[in-house]
Amino acid sequence: MTRWYTPWLFLLPGLAVVVTFSLVPxxxxxxxxxTDATALGGGHFTGLANFQRMLDDPKFWVALRNSTLYxxxxxxxxxxxxxxxxxxVRKKLPGITFFRTAFFTPVIASAVVVGLIWTWLLDSQGxxxxxLRALGWVSRPVPFLTDEWLLLVSAMLVxxxxxxGYYMIIYLAALGNVPADLHExxxxxxxxxxxxxxxxxxxxxxxxxxLVAALSAVNGFRVFSEIYxxxxxxxxxxxxDTSLVMLIQQTGTGLTxxxxxxxxxxxxxxxxxxGLLLVTLRLNRxxxxx
Amino acid sequence: xxxxxRVFLIGLAAATLAGCGLSGxxxxxxxxxxxxxxxxxxxxxxxxxxxxxxxxxxxxxxQQEHPGTTVKWIDxxxxxxxxxxxxxxxxxxxxxxxxxxxDLSFPLAKAGQLVNLDEAAADAKKDYLDNAWAAYAIPGKAxxxxxxxxxxxxxxxxxxxxxxxAGLNPDSPPTTFAELETAALTxxxxxxxxVAMLGQTPAIADFGLYGVEMMNADGTKFTFNSAKxxxxxxMYKRMYDAGGLVAEAxxxxxxxxxxxxMAQQTALTPGSAYDLGKFKTDAPSLYAxxxxxxxxxxxxxxxxxxxxxxxxxxxxxKPTALAFGRFVTNAANQLAFSKVATIFPSSxxxxxxxxFTTEDGSDEARVRVAxxxxxxDSVNYTPVQFSQQMQDSLRQNLADAMxxxxxxxxxxxxxxxxxxxxxG
Numbered sequence: 001m002t003r004w005y006t007p008w009l010f011l012l013p014g015l016a017v018v019v020t021f022s023l024v025p026x027x028x029x030x031x032x033x034x035t036d037a038t039a040l041g042g043g044h045f046t047g048l049a050n051f052q053r054m055l056d057d058p059k060f061w062v063a064l065r066n067s068t069l070y071x072x073x074x075x076x077x078x079x080x081x082x083x084x085x086x087x088x089v090r091k092k093l094p095g096i097t098f099f100r101t102a103f104f105t106p107v108i109a110s111a112v113v114v115g116l117i118w119t120w121l122l123d124s125q126g127x128x129x130x131x132l133r134a135l136g137w138v139s140r141p142v143p144f145l146t147d148e149w150l151l152l153v154s155a156m157l158v159x160x161x162x163x164x165g166y167y168m169i170i171y172l173a174a175l176g177n178v179p180a181d182l183h184e185x186x187x188x189x190x191x192x193x194x195x196x197x198x199x200x201x202x203x204x205x206x207x208x209x210x211l212v213a214a215l216s217a218v219n220g221f222r223v224f225s226e227i228y229x230x231x232x233x234x235x236x237x238x239x240x241d242t243s244l245v246m247l248i249q250q251t252g253t254g255l256t257x258x259x260x261x262x263x264x265x266x267x268x269x270x271x272x273x274x275g276l277l278l279v280t281l282r283l284n285r286x287x288x289x290x
Numbered sequence: 291x292x293x294x295x296r297v298f299l300i301g302l303a304a305a306t307l308a309g310c311g312l313s314g315x316x317x318x319x320x321x322x323x324x325x326x327x328x329x330x331x332x333x334x335x336x337x338x339x340x341x342x343x344x345x346x347x348x349x350x351x352x353q354q355e356h357p358g359t360t361v362k363w364i365d366x367x368x369x370x371x372x373x374x375x376x377x378x379x380x381x382x383x384x385x386x387x388x389x390x391x392x393d394l395s396f397p398l399a400k401a402g403q404l405v406n407l408d409e410a411a412a413d414a415k416k417d418y419l420d421n422a423w424a425a426y427a428i429p430g431k432a433x434x435x436x437x438x439x440x441x442x443x444x445x446x447x448x449x450x451x452x453x454x455x456a457g458l459n460p461d462s463p464p465t466t467f468a469e470l471e472t473a474a475l476t477x478x479x480x481x482x483x484x485v486a487m488l489g490q491t492p493a494i495a496d497f498g499l500y501g502v503e504m505m506n507a508d509g510t511k512f513t514f515n516s517a518k519x520x521x522x523x524x525m526y527k528r529m530y531d532a533g534g535l536v537a538e539a540x541x542x543x544x545x546x547x548x549x550x551x552m553a554q555q556t557a558l559t560p561g562s563a564y565d566l567g568k569f570k571t572d573a574p575s576l577y578a579x580x581x582x583x584x585x586x587x588x589x590x591x592x593x594x595x596x597x598x599x600x601x602x603x604x605x606x607x608k609p610t611a612l613a614f615g616r617f618v619t620n621a622a623n624q625l626a627f628s629k630v631a632t633i634f635p636s637s638x639x640x641x642x643x644x645x646f647t648t649e650d651g652s653d654e655a656r657v658r659v660a661x662x663x664x665x666x667d668s669v670n671y672t673p674v675q676f677s678q679q680m681q682d683s684l685r686q687n688l689a690d691a692m693x694x695x696x697x698x699x700x701x702x703x704x705x706x707x708x709x710x711x712x713x714g
Contacts, residue, residue: 039376040401124537125555140483146537237540237693239686255376255397256677256712 032263039257050264060265062240063247066152066227070243071220071276073156074163078216079209081160082167087201089168090175104165111162115229118158119145122230145230148240155226155241162226163219167212174208175201207284214280218273224249244269322410324609327358330386332614335597338365344630352617359610379403384602386611387618390436391597392425396674398600399428399435405601406433411612417620422636425596425670429509436598437619438636440627443594443661443668444562446586447569451579452557456480463558463583467500470558470586471525474534477557483533489547489556490539491688492526494681498671501588505673512673512709515702523691523698530692540689543681552576560585562595563657564632582657585664594668596636632658634665641665675713683708 008015033050037043054060089100106114121127122144129141144154178201186196202209224245227235235242235250242250244265252262337345349361364385366374372394378384379398390398398404407414407426414437415423422438450460456477464470474487494514498504502519505512529535536550551559552573569577585592599618601611617623624635625643632654635641646662649655684705691701 038397038401040379040397040403042401125553141537143537146540232538232542232546234541234543234682234685234689237686237689238695239682239689250679250682254372254678255379255394256679257376258679 029263029266032260033267034264035260036258037260037263039252039255039259043260046260050261053261054264054268059239059242059247063242063244064268066241067221067223067244067272069152070156070159070223071217073153074159074220075213075216077160078163078167078220079213082164082212083171083205083209085164086168086171086175087197090172103168106162107165109162111225112229114158114162115225118154119230119232122154146237148236148238151231151236151241152227155223155230158226158230159220159223163216167216170208170212171205174205178204210280210283214277217276217280221273221276222269322405322608322612326356326610326613328607328610329360329362330605330607330610330614331362331364332387332599332618333364333366333385334389335366335371336368341627341631344627347626348618348623352614355617356610356613359614361614379602382604384604386605386607387599387601387615389439389597389599391595392436392670392674393672393676395426395435395598395600396428397677398602399433400431403602403604404435405603405605405608405612406435407437407601407612408433410601410608411437411616414616417616417638418636419638419641419666421594421667421669422596422598425594425674426598426600428674429505436600437615438596438598439619440597440624440631440633441594441636441665441668442562442564442633443585443592443665444560444565445582445584445657445660446558447551447561447565448558448581448583449551449554449556449576449579450581452477452485452554453581456485456557460581463581465584465586467522467525467586467588471529471534474529475532478529478533485557486536486539486555487534487557488529488539489536489550489559490542490544491530491535491685491692492522493544494673494676494684495593495671497522498669499585499587499589499593504671505675509673509675510713512706512713515699515706519702520698523688523702526688527692527694527698535692540692543685560593562632563634563654563661566654566657567632580653582653582660584660589669590667592664592668594665594670596670597633598636634662676709677712679712680709683712 032043034045034047035043036046036049085103089096089103119126123129124141124143124146126144128144129138132138132142142150144150182200182204183196186200191199222245223243227241227243228246228249231241235246248262248265248269251257251265252259332349334345345363345365349363352361353359375384375388375390375394375398379401384398384403395404399406415434418438419441422441423434425438426434426436428435446463448463453460453463453473457480458473458476464473470487477485477487492500494504497514497519500518500522502516502522503513526535530539536556538546538550542550547556548559548561548565550556552569554573554576566580566582569580587593599615601608601615605611619637621635621637621639624637625640625645627633628635628640629645634646640646641662646659649659687696687701687705687708690696691698696704
């Protein structure tokens with residue numbers, strides 16, 4: 001006879017890890033969001049004060065705006081470009097492995113290294129500006145890293161560049177599952193490559209595209225390292241490029257960190273991320289129903 | 291069966307919740323008495339492997355002087371030091387003797403986590419330089435919370451080649467803030483903004499050097515938004531508009547600014563005696579053109595950095611911890627340390643050593659002797675209460691002022707308001 005707790009015993013090791021490193025911190029975050037706790041402990045229950053403060057905090061609105069803009073800026077290119085690259089590199093051409101590897105290299109490079117390389121490239125005296133100046137295209141350096149909007153766009157470009165290879169692999173796997181006979185049938189019916197792409201490939205890949213959109217949206221909304229590194233940890237001039245995760249880091253860390261407020265901000269981040277995933281789930285369900 | 295399962299799940303949930311929430315703060319320390327023996331742990335900030343031999347030597351002589359004691363040395367890398375201290379402090383398990391600079395000691399002392407040395411080691415004060423001992427005092431709270439260990443200060447470094455390129459006399463660097471502004475404007479104009487004088491907007495210590503009062507007498511409010519503070523920011527704004535500051539000055543801190551100077555993209559930077567060695571090895575072409583001059587200050591007193599060791603109230607062996615803290619920072623040990631590292635002793639007798647008073651003709655000795663002389667009346671201008679969040683706020687508001695989004699006065703008012711709020 002199987003005892004009722006036998007399944008729990010099997011679950012125990014995995015459950016212990018999840019409870020210790022995910023569930024406890026998560027519940028802790030919810031508790032702390034309603035307190036004025038500091039990094040060194042202490043703190044009292046303050047009700048909704050942290051959320052009220054958030055509404056009046058211009059930094060929060062700037063961070064929310066930036067994270068949202070980031071999501072809007074990186075998702076469409078990250079859904080479309082890797083698909084096009086996947087279509088190119090799946091062709092059996094001599095030397096194609098080199099290109100596949102080249103596109104994937106940024107994915108395995110450390111975010112810090114990538115950030116530093118791009119900082120050197122885009123600096124006011126960096127390679128890009130020096131080339132532009134040498135060509136006589138600009139007389140003053142382009143403020144890639146010191147203009148509020150250009151910095152955000154530069155960071156988005158780094159995210160897109162770094163993410164291309166990862167999503168390309170997902171698309172490559174999915175492309176392998178598109179039935180070849182559908183393509184052949186379309187070809188027999190006289191469909192050209194463009195027509196076949198929209199009539200066969202895209203419909204077959206739609207669930208994968210939704211998945212890529214979901215993953216890149218969640219990652220885009222939680223952006224930290226790109227902006228942090230390109231702005232030298234400052235969040236841009238006047239902190240105008242701070243993302244929500246950066247704000248949480250700036251608020252909650254250090255010996256004087258305001259853990260209560262940072263937890264409240266984290267709750268907002270969680271709710272938005274969850275919302276994004278629920279939207280994706282719904283889209284996927286609709287796909288299946290169709 | 292159903293009830294058992296429910297009890298099990300409720301128990302799990304309760305256990306989860308029990309691990310969450312609010313932890314308390316420690317009790318404040320008082321007078322300490324007891325025998326010096328038993329084991330203690332000593333945590334340092336990134337001293338391995340360069341100074342392993344020195345630290346192990348100090349530990350060995352302490353153990354020899356106090357038989358029955360064992361000092362366990364833990365060295366933490368600089369990266370993540372704060373996180374480690376924070377985690378230990380939250381858990382109430384800080385090592386018995388811990389290396390913390392004054393700005394880290396402040397939140398710990400405020401939370402009652404550090405032993406008050408004025409009570410626990412009342413006779414120690416006389417062994418240290420007054421300004422170094424004062425660095426571990428907490429404004430608005432009685433007591434001193436760290437034995438000063440080592441000090442650093444330094445000259446201003448400038449790039450003679452870039453001065454020459456801009457038509458400035460490389461043998462006559464700016465010595466006042468007014469001269470700095472004139473030189474920066476000339477340099478930007480003559481080089482068509484290709485070379486900037488400075489790499490960052492003023493840090494809080496620069497306000498001190500300019501003669502701005504940082505805080506009120508009881509340390510409860512910041513006051514750097516005074517007319518003098520506004521004057522300094524307006525001066526930087528003029529330099530920024532003319533191209534006297536690199537564009538990245540709006541976003542980068544001291545480290546970024548130092549890198550720009552090393553890359554010969556800026557012409558002048560404040561530094562420490564340690565930096566000279568770094569230039570020699572990492573930027574030899576800069577080193578060949580390096581100019582060394584006195585710090586630019588309106589107060590006549592240079593800026594000083596302090597490191598010290600504190601004893602947490604959570605220590606189970608305070609008598610030994612206090613004895614070791616004093617031992618590590620005594621005159622002889624500090625002097626020996628200064629000779630292997632580019633630092634300066636905070637003990638009264640240490641500074642009298644010929645090592646700090648006589649030159650041998652080398653650049654290193656020249657910087658060392660000049661820095662040692664200037665340390666006697668240097669000031670740690672950065673208030674101990676000035677946290678990372680406050681630094682961020684100041685930097686962000688200054689960037690807004692440089693960009694013209696806010697007036698200098700408004701930017702400083704906003705920074706002060708935010709810092710006061712963070713001070714609580």
